[in-house]
Amino acid sequence: MPGNRRAAAALLLVVLAAGCGADPEGTDPGRDSGADTSVSPSASQEQATSPASMTPQEFVTVLADHLCQVQGKVYEDPTAMGEAFASLPEVEGLSEAETQVLADEVRTDADLSRALNEALLTSCADA
Amino acid sequence: MLQPGPASLPRLSRKIVAGVAGALLLTGLAMAPASSTPPDRDLGDDPRNNATGEPVLLTRLLPPMVRGQIGWVGLMWSTETDICEVRVTSSATAGTVGYPTNTGDHSSFYVNDALAEGNLDFTALKLATPATGGMQLGVEVRYTRLADSLVLRKFDDLVTKSVRDADCAGATASKSYTLTVPLIDAIGPAVSLDTDQVSVAAGKPTWVDLELDGRKPGLTNVRVALTPPRELAVVYPGDGTSSGLTKGTDLGVLSSDRAGVRLESSVPGTYRVPVRITWGNGGQLTETLTVRVTK
Numbered sequence: 001m002p003g004n005r006r007a008a009a010a011l012l013l014v015v016l017a018a019g020c021g022a023d024p025e026g027t028d029p030g031r032d033s034g035a036d037t038s039v040s041p042s043a044s045q046e047q048a049t050s051p052a053s054m055t056p057q058e059f060v061t062v063l064a065d066h067l068c069q070v071q072g073k074v075y076e077d078p079t080a081m082g083e084a085f086a087s088l089p090e091v092e093g094l095s096e097a098e099t100q101v102l103a104d105e106v107r108t109d110a111d112l113s114r115a116l117n118e119a120l121l122t123s124c125a126d127a
Numbered sequence: 128m129l130q131p132g133p134a135s136l137p138r139l140s141r142k143i144v145a146g147v148a149g150a151l152l153l154t155g156l157a158m159a160p161a162s163s164t165p166p167d168r169d170l171g172d173d174p175r176n177n178a179t180g181e182p183v184l185l186t187r188l189l190p191p192m193v194r195g196q197i198g199w200v201g202l203m204w205s206t207e208t209d210i211c212e213v214r215v216t217s218s219a220t221a222g223t224v225g226y227p228t229n230t231g232d233h234s235s236f237y238v239n240d241a242l243a244e245g246n247l248d249f250t251a252l253k254l255a256t257p258a259t260g261g262m263q264l265g266v267e268v269r270y271t272r273l274a275d276s277l278v279l280r281k282f283d284d285l286v287t288k289s290v291r292d293a294d295c296a297g298a299t300a301s302k303s304y305t306l307t308v309p310l311i312d313a314i315g316p317a318v319s320l321d322t323d324q325v326s327v328a329a330g331k332p333t334w335v336d337l338e339l340d341g342r343k344p345g346l347t348n349v350r351v352a353l354t355p356p357r358e359l360a361v362v363y364p365g366d367g368t369s370s371g372l373t374k375g376t377d378l379g380v381l382s383s384d385r386a387g388v389r390l391e392s393s394v395p396g397t398y399r400v401p402v403r404i405t406w407g408n409g410g411q412l413t414e415t416l417t418v419r420v421t422k
Binding site: 067070071072073074075076077078081082085107108109110113114116117120121124125 | 170171172173183185186187188190192196198199200201203205227237244245246247249251253254281282382
């Protein structure tokens with residue numbers, strides 16, 4: 001199991017690499033409700049900015065549905081389950097990196113985290 | 128059903144979760160600040176919760192399982208305050224509960240045994256459901272509330288960060304829940320032959336695998352024997368009279384295994400061969416295998 005977990009961790013960290021290394025203090029739109037969308041971000045900023053096609057609040061719903069589906073299955077081995085919980089939802093129109101940015105925002109922002117927890121209670125109960 | 132019931136406990140043992148190294152997207156991501164100096168506050172933490180916050184089980188419904196099935200399920204958790212040295216144990220009214228091998232007598236969170244306020248992680252439990260009746264799980268989580276809000280932050284990389292021993296300072300507590308495992312009965316026969324056709328070349332003895340799917344409990348000592356036509360010779364392992372399974376003697380519910388047989392024929396053609404599957408104390412089922420003998 002430890003080896004399997006490490007493998008899952010390594011896999012996830014590779015997947016998540018695009019979203020790492022950003023300063024959460026400076027890239028959390030959840031704490032900046034007045035985000036100025038009229039200003040084009042620089043290339044470096046673009047990677048750490050949530051995609052315009054989906055707000056973090058909308059992503060909370062998508063992520064909750066995804067996690068409910070993951071939780072709603074029985075797995076033959078814990079490694080497969082770990083990988084499933086570690087996976088990101090596939091969102092049409094969003095790249096993996098953009099999805100990761102949104103996931104990071106949800107994780108590091110207290111309001112978004114709270115919204116996700118509430119959505120999980122609701123979505124998974126209705127699943 | 129979810130029935131929380133908190134209770135105080137003595138401080139936890141320090142022996143926790145060796146080798147925790149998983150990753151969950153919401154907790155384990157390395158989010159190192161650009162500056163080497165960490166921020167002097169945790170925006171996700173409300174220090175007013177430090178003495179009262181509890182872990183929250185977000186899983187209200189477990190996935191349905193077939194009676195007799197063995198499988199892993201995940202319980203999702205969040206927490207109202209930073210917690211550390213988390214141990215989750217469970218007991219079942221019927222069937223059994225198992226834990227990851229690296230924790231042995233308990234489970235913890237997947238990424239770490241600590242969790243920052245508002246973040247998510249999950250607990251893995253291995254359930255073996257009973258062959259009859261219902262199954263309820265009692266789930267107890269023991270934890271330490273971190274007294275210092277700055278020890279653990281929402282953006283910490285819990286894949287590598289440890290919050291144990293002296294770092295895990297605070298009051299210990301526990302909370303209990305009860306969950307029902309939705310159990311369903313499988314329909315149809317107890318076992319099925321998933322391999323319906325094989326091909327062998329004429330004059331060349333060939334070992335083939337016959338795959339079996341288990342559907343109901345009680346599939347112990349599963350054996351397979353063919354009734355071939357005179358043009359087809361069947362040999363079993365060890366020159367026995369039947370074949371057993373590859374992984375073991377028993378076939379679990381919703382699991383698969385294989386039985387090997389060696390087929391030989393010098394007469395090309397297509398043969399429909401009865402396959403007799405036997406198990407336990409008198410269980411049996413006959414399926415049909417199509418054997419194509421090619422030139």
